[in-house]
Amino acid sequence: MSNIRIPDQAELFSLPNLPENSCITFIGMAGAGKTTVGRLVARSLDWAFADSDHIIEAAFGAPLQAVTDSMTKEAFIDMEADMVCDLRFTRTVISTGGSVIYRQRTMEHLASLGPIVYLDVPLATILERIARNPDRGLAIAPGQTVEDLFREREELYRRYATISVPTGGIGATESARRVLEKLASL
Secondary structure: OOOOOOOOOOOOOOOOOOOOOOEEEEEOOOOOOHHHHHHHHHHHHOOEEEEHHHHHHHHHOOOHHHHHHOOOHHHHHHHHHHHHHOOOOOOEEEEOOHHHHHOHHHHHHHHHHOOEEEEEOOHHHHHHHHHHOOOOOOOOOOOOOHHHHHHHHHHHHHHHOOEEEEOOOOOHHHHHHHHHHHHHOO
16 A cells, blocks of 8 residues: 555645646546546645636636537537647646547647646446536537547547546545556656
8 A cells, every 4th residue: 555645734745756847637538536636636736726627617707518518519629729728837737628638739738737647437437427417518529428428538538648547436535646646656
C-alpha cells in the first residue's frame, strides 16, 4: 500500500518532478469523476482548479446542456477547442469536457501545460452516473448512444493521456490518491 494519501488542509502534497508552472489536466467520459477527483487533487497540491465546462457556461451565460443543444456536435467541439486553447494557466488542475479529445490542437495545448490524466471508468459506471444527471451537457450526435460515444472516445483518451488511472469501483478520495501516486512516479 502506498503512503500517499489525501491530506487535510494542514498538510499538502507536492510533485517536485513537475515544473513549477505546470498544470494537470483530467480527461475522460462524462461521469468519470474529473471534476470531483480534480478538486481533491487541486486541494492536495494547494493549486487552483478550473473546469472547462464551467468556463463555457460562464461565457454563454447558460447551462452546458443548453449550450450543447444549441449547436451541432461539431460546432460545439470546435467552440470548446477554441476556448480550451485560450487557457493560459499555471499550477492549476483542469477538468475538461469529455469531448475535448476530438481536436488534436486542443490536446497538444493541454499537453504543453503538463501531464494529462485519463480517469478510466467502466461503461456501466458511466451509464449509471449519466442516468443520475442527464443534463450534464453531452456532445452527442443525433442517433448516437452513450455506448457509441464511449467506444468512439476510449482510444482517444488512451492516446492523449500521460497516465491512465482505472477508478471503477473506488471512491473519489482513493481515485485522487492513485492519481497523485502515478503523477509522483513520472
